[in-house]
Amino acid sequence: MSKSKLRGIQLSFSNTQKLRLEKALEQLESISSKLNSNATVIVADTIPVDEDAALKGHGTLDMGRNVIATVCGVVERVNKLVYVRSLRARYKPEIGDIIVGRVIEVAPKRWRLEINFSQDAVLMLSSMNLPDGIQRRRTAIDELNMRTIFVENDVICAEVRGFQNDGSLHLQARSQKYGKLENGKLLKIPPYLVKRRKQHFHHLDQYGVDLIFGCNGFIWVGEHVDVKDATVEDQVNKSDPQNTDSAILQGSSEEPTSTSLEIRQYICRIANAITVFAALGFMVNLEAVTETVTLSLSLNLGVHEMLEAEFHVQVAEQEVERRSKSTRRK
Template structure:
């Protein structure tokens, strides 16, 4: 569990400690039947005579396999390695990531994606605003800032690692610029890779993107042109030259409704609470946390208080305990 940095009174400290101990015991029992949690210098039970391959985070010491990092032992066929819990983001091809443009360079944008170096999004690796598939021209290169500029938030997919760095692609309608929302940063290890990282919360009018790199986007829902794609949050980029011609009435219609803004803030605070507690962040836990705050009639700012964090920890411990009993 992460170190909790909350202003707790004595009763809250006791309640939180009990909840975390209960979660720890449930986790250790689950790991005893599958993958074990290890610390540095812990022994990993394997038979080296069977031709076991030693992977990352392991070391052969006096004929015994020991862990060199804290984490969870993973086994893939004969390969044994330790998945570090608090490691920096390690990109894999196909990962959905959210990033912020740090530089507009020649035929490419550079993005901060919480990685050891900036990622590269080539002009040729994304859809143009007109939607037409064609070769990029010198005019397209001159107009790059009309598509993305510094500090814009973008959703993309990891394409691969090449000689000049990590490359992204945004060739689908679900990728592109993100507006009218909040960008949250959480430790990457709290966001597990799943089949679906795009979520449209229809009842709240909100889109949620859980980036594998620990950047999470919560924003107003935006319809996409591609009807074949579901649960996506990209928005076609509008030409900036048309902004000055929009009437005041049309601008007012594009404002985010106050109710939607409140929903965005409530969901964002649910993510912040889960990050403080060090819980894995997924759509189910986020919705449970948000529904708990609504059932208690808490104001949005009260969700970041000590009492609510303790209630979330107790609720998660109870939920996992019930799940284990049913199992």
């Protein structure tokens, strides 16, 4: 038995498993190179540019008639813009990013969050929906009741609002889909394995689980929560002002509900699928996660068995088959 370390996970592979894994990774590299010929570059490589009017972006340097790469990564082209996307880069926030973070401090009129960035992010009291659901100015009572909304170690989903003059990163949570996340598990993977997409919120109906891919590499897997209609709540609160007052005083405190054993097992199974993908260095997306969970169920594996060496090899082999089919379709 030989031991290999895949992104922080120590696994014991047999010689056969090691050979199978190496073969699968070589096949994936071959498929990737065919799809993206001349896409992978290292420092000082020449990037082929067809048009004279091409715009040179991040990771490139104009050297006369040649465009030189200044970082290692993958060449990306958007219309006339040519840039190099760094591999294994740290998270770089962009306005509109969906992020998942953990509260580390409750300060006056703001919460400070850890978001896997070089500095902490700030969620202002004025930048989030209050429990009563009505858009209004924040009062001293709201500030006194901040701890009834979020406290230290709470996991929160929010959106990047922008950078302030002092360089701090500010968040906002003005939609019902944002806020506190409960009854689930927080995963931390390298942020470069999460691609920015139109949809980062997913409901896996067959498992009763919600899945949130944070652009910062924090992923939330938790029990499904129905998002309430804010418009209906506003109408109810306006018709009965007492509801508003009681909501302010009570915050978001509700009776804790227990998660069924079946859903907890699905949460752990999905979390393990993401852990395996991240360990292998594969991009994490909804299709890959669901196929990995389906594979574990078809093999009748226990949740803990998904983290063993054999399943890592099987996932790599499945990814080769999936990408091969995708290539043939194109």
